[in-house]
Amino acid sequence: xxxLVHYPEAHPFVFRFTHWVNLICMLLLILSGIEIxxxxxxxxxxxxxxxxxxxxxxxxxxxxxxxxAAGFIKSAPAYGTRETKLDMYTFFPQKDNRHQLWPWIxxxxxxxxxxxxxxKYGVPQKLSYLLIAVAILFMGYxxxxxxxxxxxxxxxxxFTTLVGxxxxxxxxxxxxxxxxxxxxxxxxxxxxxxxIDPTKVMLLGTKPHGGLTYSLETxxxxxxxxxxxxxxxxEDKVVLEKD
Amino acid sequence: xxxxxxxSLESRGLTRRAFLxxxxxxxAAIGIEGVTAADVAEAIESNSLIGTNGGLGEGALAPVIWxxxxxxxxxxxxxxxxxxxxxxxxxxxxxALNYAETLSAAAGYSLExxxxxxxxxxxxxxxxxxxGAVMTRYDGEILRIAGAPTCAPHESHLLHTCxxxxxxxxAGSCAVDGGFCAAYPNPGxxxxxxxxxxDNGVSTPVVNLPSCPVNPANLVAVIVQxxxxxxxxxxxxxxxxxxxxxxxxxxxxxxxxxxxxxxNGEFVYEFGSEEEAxxxxxxxxxxxxPQTKANCPQVRWNxxxxxxxxSGAPCIGCCNGDPRTTVRNWIDVDSxxxxxxxTLRLGDIAFQPTPVALGVTGLLTAALVVHGxxxxxxxxxxxxxxxxxxxxxxxxxxxKEPSTVPVVEEQVVVDFEEGK
Ligand code: HEM
Ligand code: HEM
Ligand code: SF4
Ligand code: SF4
Numbered sequence: 001x002x003x004l005v006h007y008p009e010a011h012p013f014v015f016r017f018t019h020w021v022n023l024i025c026m027l028l029l030i031l032s033g034i035e036i037x038x039x040x041x042x043x044x045x046x047x048x049x050x051x052x053x054x055x056x057x058x059x060x061x062x063x064x065x066x067x068x069a070a071g072f073i074k075s076a077p078a079y080g081t082r083e084t085k086l087d088m089y090t091f092f093p094q095k096d097n098r099h100q101l102w103p104w105i106x107x108x109x110x111x112x113x114x115x116x117x118x119x120k121y122g123v124p125q126k127l128s129y130l131l132i133a134v135a136i137l138f139m140g141y142x143x144x145x146x147x148x149x150x151x152x153x154x155x156x157x158x159f160t161t162l163v164g165x166x167x168x169x170x171x172x173x174x175x176x177x178x179x180x181x182x183x184x185x186x187x188x189x190x191x192x193x194x195x196i197d198p199t200k201v202m203l204l205g206t207k208p209h210g211g212l213t214y215s216l217e218t219x220x221x222x223x224x225x226x227x228x229x230x231x232x233x234x235e236d237k238v239v240l241e242k243d
Numbered sequence: 244x245x246x247x248x249x250x251s252l253e254s255r256g257l258t259r260r261a262f263l264x265x266x267x268x269x270x271a272a273i274g275i276e277g278v279t280a281a282d283v284a285e286a287i288e289s290n291s292l293i294g295t296n297g298g299l300g301e302g303a304l305a306p307v308i309w310x311x312x313x314x315x316x317x318x319x320x321x322x323x324x325x326x327x328x329x330x331x332x333x334x335x336x337x338x339a340l341n342y343a344e345t346l347s348a349a350a351g352y353s354l355e356x357x358x359x360x361x362x363x364x365x366x367x368x369x370x371x372x373x374x375g376a377v378m379t380r381y382d383g384e385i386l387r388i389a390g391a392p393t394c395a396p397h398e399s400h401l402l403h404t405c406x407x408x409x410x411x412x413x414a415g416s417c418a419v420d421g422g423f424c425a426a427y428p429n430p431g432x433x434x435x436x437x438x439x440x441x442d443n444g445v446s447t448p449v450v451n452l453p454s455c456p457v458n459p460a461n462l463v464a465v466i467v468q469x470x471x472x473x474x475x476x477x478x479x480x481x482x483x484x485x486x487x488x489x490x491x492x493x494x495x496x497x498x499x500x501x502x503x504x505x506x507n508g509e510f511v512y513e514f515g516s517e518e519e520a521x522x523x524x525x526x527x528x529x530x531x532x533p534q535t536k537a538n539c540p541q542v543r544w545n546x547x548x549x550x551x552x553x554s555g556a557p558c559i560g561c562c563n564g565d566p567r568t569t570v571r572n573w574i575d576v577d578s579x580x581x582x583x584x585x586t587l588r589l590g591d592i593a594f595q596p597t598p599v600a601l602g603v604t605g606l607l608t609a610a611l612v613v614h615g616x617x618x619x620x621x622x623x624x625x626x627x628x629x630x631x632x633x634x635x636x637x638x639x640x641x642x643k644e645p646s647t648v649p650v651v652e653e654q655v656v657v658d659f660e661e662g663k
Contacts, residue, residue, distance in 0.1 A: 003626035003627060011400055016556075034584075038527065038583055039508055039510050039526065039582060040366055041508075042509070042510065043507060043508040043509065043510055045405060045505060045506060045507070045508035045510075045526075046300055046506040046507060046508060046510075047508075049506075051575065079350030092539060098634075098636070099634060099635070099636030100634060100636075100638070103631070103634070103635050103636075104637075107628070108614075108622065110617055111364070112635075113628060114628055114629055114630060114631035114632075115623075115627045115628045115629060115630045115631065116630075116631060116634070116635075117630055117631055117633075141522050143321075146533075146534075148496075152492070161483060161565075162569075164565065164571045164576070165534065165563055165565065165576055166533075166535075166563075167531070167534050167560070167563065167576050167584070167585050168585075169534075170534060170578075170584065171584055171585065171587070174584060174596055174600070175600060177600075178600040178603065178604055181604055182604055182607050185604075185607060186607070186611065189326075189611045189614075191617070192464065192613060193614075193618050193623070193624060194618075194623060194624060194625075194626060194627035195624070195625060195626050195627070211626075212630070216278045220632055220633065228588065236360060
């Protein structure tokens with residue numbers, strides 16, 4: 001029973017909403033992108049392009065909203081606590097995560113037996129979320145380099161020339177899609193491999209199982225919150241753990 | 244127009260109507276508001292050898308020297324259609340094409356003399372048209388013209404000819420970026436004329452007219468614009484690639500007559516198919532129209548008869564080279580011609596983006612599966628491994644003792660035993 005409780009405070013409604021927008025847009029962008037790249041399904045190009053551009057604008061606005069909202073909305077900066085702070089602190093360097101990058105890598109590569117302590121997002125996880133924000137912006141930028149209404153604006157045309165023409169931009173945009181696909185694969189894998197609770201909280205906001213609590217002061221495990229789990233379940237687990 | 248001029252046109256098989264129609268195309272290609280077909284006709288007539296300005300020599304305000312370098316002569320060919328004269332060819336002749344290896348009747352010493360005379364007589368006023376790539380390998384010995392290497396550094400008759408010209412026009416993609424000659428692995432070290440002149444300190448403005456071959460209408464349009472409005476006007480209209488922005492500003496795709504089929508998702512997937520017969524969009528066959536900027540759909544080819552896509556061939560992006568370097572050659576940028584994305588190269592290894600991208604994604608998926616098996620085997624899939632007591636770094640640096648906090652499992656047991 002090494003899980004921290006996944007209190008919904010970690011993912012307040014607004015950020016669950018932006019995550020849903022991300023998820024849906026990304027799915028549609030990938031599907032429509034594949035269709036634009038090569039029209040696998042006939043008679044759908046117009047729809048695919050419409051969907052692609054619509055979702056492109058939505059995901060970019062969503063991203064900007066997500067970033068701005070981080071400065072106004074509070075969330076729990078770690079699992080296992082109901083205390084909240086402005087959400088942006090989750091994305092700044094946290095004392096909870098200091099010196100933890102290497103232990104995380106070792107843990108994922110099975111060179112470390114124990115689960116590293118940390119804030120809501122472990123170091124590699126946090127880096128990947130920051131990277132995904134940059135990647136979405138960059139994807140939008142290359143997209144507008146390819147989009148006829150904007151391709152001749154110097155801000156975009158300059159990049160096209162820099163990399164060597166629209167064909168290169170297209171190749172970059174295309175490769176970037178696989179970057180997103182790979183990110184999403186890793187992301188879904190890591191979010192669920194140690195239990196489905198984080199996904200339930202993130203996508204549905206459901207009430208979590210009981211688990212360990214975490215103190216923002218000691219930055220360590222501080223106890224156990226059974227939530228309203230039946231004692232018998234706990235008993236079971238405790239017995240199992242003791243074995 | 245004077246009768247003598249019209250007569251002369253007609254004697255060469257071109258009606259007044261056809262001539263004016265062509266002038267309209269030229270005016271459109273120049274793309275400057277206020278420049279009409281009549282202006283174009285006037286400019287051609289008054290600068291021609293048999294026009295209002297009278298006899299040979301005098302009328303030739305802007306003689307043209309056409310130099311052929313590493314080329315297939317296709318650009319000349321696209322001008323000179325012997326049995327059915329193209330207006331563009333005629334006009335170029337009228338404008339005093341004083342030197343052209345393929346077209347001139349003279350040859351050898353007398354032709355070389357004509358070139359020298361033109362340079363002397365019309366310093367700063369004549370136009371040089373370059374066809375083909377500058378072949379720089381072996382100090383230019385790879386291509387000799389008139390008894391000398393074409394492009395020895397600092398000293399060549401190519402530099403000599405271009406130095407005193409009003410404007411140098413790179414006609415066709417080989418002259419622009421080296422074209423087929425410069426395609427990977429570019430054995431002759433071919434390059435475009437703009438780069439060659441710049442590297443050798445010649446500052447004559449270069450106007451790049453890519454496409455393979457050059458579109459005669461665009462070439463004549465630049466010359467006419469020069470006659471009408473002067474070199475400043477020509478230079479002012481150039482984009483960052485020294486191509487006239489009016490001609491190379493919009494994509495083929497945005498003006499393509501098959502665009503409706505594109506939007507409807509009606510594609511030709513295979514040559515010889517039913518879809519091809521229906522004239523559907525050629526995107527799936529690798530049409531490079533969406534990433535190629537040129538006026539082919541508007542100006543068209545062969546006296547507006549047709550152009551690549553209209554004739555059923557996907558655009559191969561022949562205008563996509565970058566004249567400032569040899570590494571963005573249009574063939575390298577656009578091949579395979581029938582593929583959607585270009586072939587990438589790392590050194591000598593060539594690969595397509597899709598297999599690499601799919602391969603990486605596949606490897607990653609496999610790695611995740613293996614990792615998942617590891618997670619399962621180490622019992623981490625139900626809540627992860629037990630937490631460390633303290634952060635490794637803190638313990639190692641003596642900041643914290645590993646057991647300052649109650650051991651987790653025990654605490655659970657304690658809580659439980661207390662009856663919570
Ligand atoms: C975020 C803003 C984005 C913008 C503004 C954008 C814009 C565009 C545009 C304009 C095109 C060319 C469409 C055409 O030729 O009609 C395109 C193609 C494409 N997009 Fe995006 N896009 C964005 C995001 C994405 C994302 C997130 C993905 C996938 C994860 C994606 C995948 C693709 C693919 C695969 C193509 C086809 C490229 C090709 O092979 O030609 N795009 N996009
Ligand atoms: C079925 C698909 C997905 C599932 C199950 C999923 C699940 C999750 C979970 C559980 C978290 C919280 C992680 C944690 O608290 O440790 C999360 C966060 C996040 N996910 Fe996803 N995700 C999915 C798809 C995506 C996609 C497609 C993207 C964007 C490319 C994305 C981007 C993010 C980002 C940026 C965060 C940080 C959330 C924030 O604080 O705003 N996710 N996701
Ligand atoms: S044929 Fe080529 S240029 Fe024409 S609409 Fe189709 S993709 Fe675009
Ligand atoms: S349509 Fe494409 S391939 Fe044909 S001449 Fe124009 S740019 Fe070149």
